[in-house]
Amino acid sequence: MGFHRTNYPLIKPLIERTLAGLNHPMHIVDSASATALAAASLLPASPSTTEPTCTFYATDSIEKFQRLGSAFLGQDLPAVNLIDLGG
Numbered sequence: 001m002g003f004h005r006t007n008y009p010l011i012k013p014l015i016e017r018t019l020a021g022l023n024h025p026m027h028i029v030d031s032a033s034a035t036a037l038a039a040a041s042l043l044p045a046s047p048s049t050t051e052p053t054c055t056f057y058a059t060d061s062i063e064k065f066q067r068l069g070s071a072f073l074g075q076d077l078p079a080v081n082l083i084d085l086g087g
Contacts (some may be wrong), residue, residue: 055081
């Protein structure tokens with residue numbers, strides 16, 4: 001049984017139907033789902049009683065990172081740390 005990873009989750013159902021129609025044993029692995037499941041398996045089973053925190057780092061404009069990050073996450077970002085990669 002073969003496995004193939006695709007970066008095209010939008011066409012995954014079409015690929016799976018095509019493979020099934022050809023009676024092909026290959027399975028499509030969605031890397032995002034596989035990564036999320038692997039990460040979840042590393043987390044503790046019981047919820048933490050402490051408030052989660054996030055630390056943000058940027059290699060470019062802190063202001064741009066905060067603006068885009070806030071829009072993406074739907075909330076203001078706390079301080080962002082600038083990292084100089086020496087380039």
